[in-house]
Amino acid sequence: xxxxxxxxxxxxxxxxxxxxxxxxxxxxxxxxxxxxxxxxxxxxxxxxxxxxxxxxxxxxxxxxxxxxxxxxxxxxxxxxxxxxxxxxxxxxxxxxxxxxxxxxxxxxxxxxxxxxxxxxxxxxxxxxxxxxxxxxxxxxxxxxxxxxxxxxxxxxxxxxxxxxxxxxxxxxxxxxxxxxxxxxxxxxxxxxxxxxxxxxxxxxxxxxxxxxxxxxxxxxxxxxxxxxxxxxxxxxxxxxxxxxxxxxxxxxxxxxxxxxxxxxxxxxxxxxxxxxxxxxxxxxxxxxxxxxxxxxxxxxxxxxxxxxxxxxxxxxxxxxxxxxxxxxxxxxxxxxxxxxxxxxxxxxxxxxxxxxxxxxxxxxxxxxxxxxxxxxxxxxxxxxxxxxxxxxxxxxxxxxxxxxxxxxxxxxxxxxxxxxxxxxxxxxxxxxxxxxxxxxxxxxxxxxxxxxxxxxxxxxxxxxxxxxxxxxxxxxxxxxxxxxxxxxxxxxxxxxxxxxxxxxxxxxxxxxxxxxxxxxxxxxxxxxxxxxxxxxxxxxxxxxxxxxxxxxxxxxxxxxxxxxxxx
Amino acid sequence: xxxxxxxxxxxxxxxxxxxxxxxxxxxxxxxxxxxxxxxxxxxxxxxxxxxxxxxxxxxxxxxxxxxxxxxxxxxxxxxxxxxxxxxxxxxxxxxxxxxxxxxxxxxxxxxxxxxxxxxxxxxxxxxxxxxxxxxxxxxxxxxxxxxxxxxxxxxxxxxxxx
Numbered sequence: 001x002x003x004x005x006x007x008x009x010x011x012x013x014x015x016x017x018x019x020x021x022x023x024x025x026x027x028x029x030x031x032x033x034x035x036x037x038x039x040x041x042x043x044x045x046x047x048x049x050x051x052x053x054x055x056x057x058x059x060x061x062x063x064x065x066x067x068x069x070x071x072x073x074x075x076x077x078x079x080x081x082x083x084x085x086x087x088x089x090x091x092x093x094x095x096x097x098x099x100x101x102x103x104x105x106x107x108x109x110x111x112x113x114x115x116x117x118x119x120x121x122x123x124x125x126x127x128x129x130x131x132x133x134x135x136x137x138x139x140x141x142x143x144x145x146x147x148x149x150x151x152x153x154x155x156x157x158x159x160x161x162x163x164x165x166x167x168x169x170x171x172x173x174x175x176x177x178x179x180x181x182x183x184x185x186x187x188x189x190x191x192x193x194x195x196x197x198x199x200x201x202x203x204x205x206x207x208x209x210x211x212x213x214x215x216x217x218x219x220x221x222x223x224x225x226x227x228x229x230x231x232x233x234x235x236x237x238x239x240x241x242x243x244x245x246x247x248x249x250x251x252x253x254x255x256x257x258x259x260x261x262x263x264x265x266x267x268x269x270x271x272x273x274x275x276x277x278x279x280x281x282x283x284x285x286x287x288x289x290x291x292x293x294x295x296x297x298x299x300x301x302x303x304x305x306x307x308x309x310x311x312x313x314x315x316x317x318x319x320x321x322x323x324x325x326x327x328x329x330x331x332x333x334x335x336x337x338x339x340x341x342x343x344x345x346x347x348x349x350x351x352x353x354x355x356x357x358x359x360x361x362x363x364x365x366x367x368x369x370x371x372x373x374x375x376x377x378x379x380x381x382x383x384x385x386x387x388x389x390x391x392x393x394x395x396x397x398x399x400x401x402x403x404x405x406x407x408x409x410x411x412x413x414x415x416x417x418x419x420x421x422x423x424x425x426x427x428x429x430x431x432x433x434x435x436x437x438x439x440x441x442x443x444x445x446x447x448x449x450x451x452x453x454x455x456x457x458x459x460x461x462x463x464x465x466x467x468x469x470x471x472x473x474x475x476x477x478x479x480x481x482x483x484x485x486x487x488x489x490x491x492x493x494x495x496x497x498x499x500x501x502x503x504x505x506x507x508x509x510x511x512x513x514x515x516x517x518x519x520x521x522x523x524x525x526x527x528x529x530x531x532x533x534x535x536x537x538x539x540x541x542x543x544x545x546x547x548x549x550x551x552x553x554x555x556x557x558x559x560x561x562x563x564x565x566x567x
Numbered sequence: 568x569x570x571x572x573x574x575x576x577x578x579x580x581x582x583x584x585x586x587x588x589x590x591x592x593x594x595x596x597x598x599x600x601x602x603x604x605x606x607x608x609x610x611x612x613x614x615x616x617x618x619x620x621x622x623x624x625x626x627x628x629x630x631x632x633x634x635x636x637x638x639x640x641x642x643x644x645x646x647x648x649x650x651x652x653x654x655x656x657x658x659x660x661x662x663x664x665x666x667x668x669x670x671x672x673x674x675x676x677x678x679x680x681x682x683x684x685x686x687x688x689x690x691x692x693x694x695x696x697x698x699x700x701x702x703x704x705x706x707x708x709x710x711x712x713x714x715x716x717x718x719x720x721x722x723x724x725x726x727x728x729x
Contacts, residue, residue, distance in 0.1 A: 040579055043694060055694070058579045058609060105613045109669070157672070194673050198617040211618075212611035 001028070002530045016506060016545050018518065019359070020536055022527050027536070030515065030522035031359055032506045034366035041350045044496040049075040049488050050219045050462065052496065056484065057213055059498065065098045065204065066477040067484070067498070068217050073293075074484040075219045077318045078471025079464070082291040084457040087221035089447035090234075092287045092297075093242070094207050094214065095475070096440045100249055101200035102478035102544075103380070103433040104257060107426065108193035111541040114534060115264050116178060116186040119171040122158060124180035126151040133185045136263065139255040141192055142185070150188040170534045178267055186264075189256050196252045199245040203440075206238050221459035226451055239448060246440045253430075253437045261430040262402050265423045266409030275422030275539040277521025279306035280374050281382035282504065284322065284483070285314055286476035287439060289446075293317030297439055299390035300383070300476055302371060306420055311389030323472055326483070326499060328367040332508035335367065342370065342511050345485035346470050348497035364508040368516060369499050377517040378480025378504040379543060380429040381419060387435070388416075398434040402427055422521070425542040464491035477501055479544050505543050518543060568602055568720045570624040571677075572711050573615070575608040575663060582687030582700045586628035589707040596708055597722035603715070608663075615666050622677035624718065626711050627663070631684030638699040640706060643682040683710050 002022045021029040040059050044052055053071035057064040069091055076083060083091075126147035133142030157166075170176070178186070201211055207224065208214030216223045224234045265272065280303065287297035294316040301313040302325075314322045327342040336353040337343055355362045370376070387395040399416070406414045406427075418424055467490065474483040480501035487495035507516035515523075518540060525535050574590030577583045587607050594605045608615055619625060631641045670676045685707060688697040696704070712722045 040692075043579055043692065055579065058577060064609065064611065064614075101614070109613060153672075191673055194616065194669055197613070201614055201617050210607070212614040213607055213609055 004527075004530055004533050004536070016502075016540075017357075018522075018536060018540060019357075020522055020525075020527075020533070022530055022533075025527055027522045027525045027527060030519040031363055032366075032508060032516055032518040033357065033364040034502075034506060041348075041496045041498065044493050047493050048491070049078070049464070049486060049493055052484075052486070052493060053217055053219070054213075056498065059500075063477060063479070063482075063500075064212050065094055065208065065214050066475055066482055068214055069095060070473045070475040070477075070482050070484045070498075071486075072217050072219045073317065073473025073475065074471045074486045075462070075473070075488070076471070077473055078469040078486055078488050079219075079462055081220055081460060081462060083288075083293075084221050084455075084460060085291060085450050086224075086226060086447060086455060086458045088288050088291065089443050089450065090207055090222045090224055090458070091217065092443045093440065093447065094204055095286065096436045096443060097200045097203035097207075097245075099436050099478045100253065100433055100440065101197055101204070103429050103436075104193050104197050104200070104253070106478075106544045107257060107261065107429060108190045110544070111426070111538075112186060112190060112260075112264075113166070113169050114538045114541055115176070115268060116183050116190075117171055117173075117176040118154070118166045118169060118183070118187060119158075120176065120178070120180045121151070121154060121183035121187045122180075124151065124184035126184060129181040129184040129188075132181050133188075137255040137259045139251070139259075141188070147184060147188055150191060151184060153191070154184075154187060170532055173532060173534050174528045175534050175538075178264075182263065182267065186260065189260055192252070192256070196248065199248040203242050203245050206242055207234070218459060220462045221457075224458055226456040226458060239444070243441075243444055246437070246444060250437045250441070253433050258398065258402055258430050258434055259405065261427050262405035263409060265402075265406045265414070265418075265427055268423055269406075269410045269412070269414070271423040271538070272414065272418035272421045274525055274535075275425075275521045275542060276306075276420040277519075277523070278375050278377045278515075278517040279420055280304050280371070280376045281306075281385050282371050282376035282378050282481055283383040283386040284474040284476050284481045285316075286474075287443065288317070297442065298383070298435075298476060299387055299392055300481070301386050301390065302376070303382075303385055303389055304374070308385060308389040311386060313390060317474070318472060322474065325371045326369060327373070328369045328497075328499065328503075329511040330367055331511050331513075332362055333364050333367050334362050342368075345472075345483070345497040345499055346487055346495065348485065348495065350497075366503050366507050367499075368507040368510040369504055370510055373512075375507075375510055375514050375516060375520075376504060378501050379425065380432040380478075380480070381425045382480060383476060384428040384431050385419065392435075394435045394438055395431065398431045402431055422539045422542045425544075429544070464488065466490055468494065480504060502545060506545065568600075568623050568715075568718065569621065570603045570626070570715070570720075571619060571622055572603070572605045572626045572628065573608045573619070574606070574628045575610065576630055577610050579692065579694060580690045581693040582685070582696055583630050583690045584694075585630055585685050585687070585696055585700050585704065585707070588696060588701075589628045589704050589711070592704050593708045593711055596725055597712060598725055599722065600720065603720075603722070612663065612665050613669070615663075616669060619666060619677065620670060620675040623679065624714065625677040625680045626714050627680065627682045627684075628707055628711060629682060629684045630687045630690075631682070633684075633686055635686045637686050637688040637697075638703050639686040640703060640710065641682075641684050641686070642710065643684075644680070648680045648682055681714055683707060683714075 056067040130144040283300040285296035285300035329342040574586035576586040
């Protein structure tokens with residue numbers, strides 16, 4: 001038995017440590033441990049609920065906007081407020097642009113190099129790579145010129161004595177299986193994605209005032225005055241610029257991202273049978289279409305044991321089915337509760353009790369959330385499966401198209417079952433991204449037509465009554481269901497708890513000692529080389545952990561430490 | 568001149584936020600000319616790619632763990648900058664290093680990078696800087712502004728107290 005510990009060195013975002021016991025070339029046991037205490041809840045106590053969003057968006061450098069949005073939704077829910085239509089549409093545009101950005105960057109820049117061997121791309125024939133690319137899609141930059149240029153650039157980079165950002169990959173690892181031409185095409189798209197992701201960022205920055213920390217949200221709406229005749233505000237001209245960026249994203253997502261994911265899925269078909277783990281899937285509805293949050297463009301709900309027929313929808317902001325279902329256990333977390341057993345977030349406590357890593361007792365700063373007592377996976381896969389279960393037509397369209405492409409390339413029928421896997425999470429992220437690019441265009445049209453009707457309202461002023469109010473805000477963030485739970489007493493925050501997507505997925509064992517989604521997904525994963533556990537990274541990265549971080553690998557048996565860049 | 572003054576750090580971890588606080592102070596103290604932007608980068612990474620593309624100058628304000636007495640200001644430039652990231656003197660070495668490496672890859676790297684940082688007293692949870700580090704914010708702002716004067720592109724003071 002070999003114990004492998006994978007521990008990121010960064011202190012600010014990721015802080016994820018994964019330990020696996022490997023025996024006979026397979027993972028037999030796994031532990032996922034959050035290595036940093038998130039104490040933001042304590043900072044919020046006693047503060048004005050209208051300020052919470054600006055503070056919570058500092059929880060994480062990757063997910064700034066999502067915490068801002070969720071926080072104002074929580075306070076609005078506590079105050080039973082309605083939000084003007086324009087504000088919903090503007091928030092929706094920010095949410096969707098952020099999500100599209102996040103998905104593109106995650107696939108190409110934070111995880112593709114788990115599957116793509118950059119050094120192999122050097123051996124490719126660029127012209128053959130172009131022929132392959134042109135056979136797969138109509139993307140204009142799959143041509144010979146572009147592939148030759150990429151090949152040349154890569155060669156210069158390597159000949160310059162350093163691989164730079166590619167320096168610490170698992171190049172030549174036996175689990176790397178793509179042909180040199182596919183690798184070269186992927187590297188070309190990696191570079192193109194660096195340019196394309198700017199389109200999404202520009203949308204957020206036009207609407208949010210600034211990136212990475214948006215400044216336009218407010219409890220009750222958004223701080224974007226709308227006018228058709230002033231430069232300082234949201235003008236028709238700016239709205240038209242947004243449309244141009246949406247069109248650029250659309251081309252790339254449909255003709256490159258979706259196709260690449262299908263190709264990786266087909267060439268790594270064995271990975272459709274690895275990494276399923278927890279198949280209870282939880283997603284919250286999002287992209288509200290009315291002022292109250294009772295109609296949504298993206299459905300959400302809960303599916304048990306991978307059975308789409310078990311789908312039960314969450315139907316509105318503050319839906320009791322959602323609100324009553326969530327609990328968090330600290331049996332294996334570095335906290336103590338005064339009460340016994342798991343607690344509902346409204347009663348949630350944040351009392352640290354660090355014990356060092358005790359694999360049979362406490363070993364993580366993450367709490368362990370459950371939905372009606374059940375461990376649940378969140379994220380794009382949960383989102384896509386719930387949307388399919390809800391009969392969401394656009395999701396059906398892109399899921400079918402993607403699985404068809406995989407089937408054609410793999411020369412075997414690949415069905416929906418393949419989605420319950422490591423590669424399935426990547427496919428779901430791309431499908432979700434395609435659906436969300438279409439929604440961006442829809443929300444843009446809705447905003448324009450609403451302004452066209454003469455409605456320029458963007459804000460309802462909140463009023464805080466005496467006494468106590470409780471509210472929950474939820475948001476289907478790029479990494480999955482995010483919720484903020486606030487208790488307000490006499491206009492001040494009395495309790496605040498954030499239940500974040502990575503908590504759902506990366507949580508330690510729960511009250512019943514059941515493993516969390518990361519832990520469960522690693523079981524029986526084949527490991528070719530214990531000192532280079534690329535396979536562990538593939539599955540963990542498929543969940544999109546919060547940061548692309550350099551990590552230390554420690555093989556305790558041989559007492560060797562290897563520094564590895566995780567992307 | 569196309570330049571960015573980038574404050575990085577996490578404002579909920581006390582002195583960790585000094586770079587962001589300095590950028591806020593700088594925006595109050597100077598009128599930034601066309602082409603020069605002050606950015607509160609927080610702990611972001613790839614979101615900054617666009618803003619940091621094709622710059623003549625990038626001035627990074629940050630916390631620096633250099634084993635010096637708390638409040639010590641350190642300025643790094645040229646060859647020292649990659650060393651700064653490699654030795655992990657900054658808590659953000661990973662994310663900003665990734666952004667710079669990506670910019671290098673697509674040929675949009677800033678022509679010049681200067682890092683000005685302060686040795687923290689503590690990185691405990693909290694929204695306020697310690698008095699020792701807070702007292703250095705005006706100096707940090709002045710040093711950032713001096714980078715522009717030294718390049719013949721002095722920032723125009725607004726007359727506000729830093």
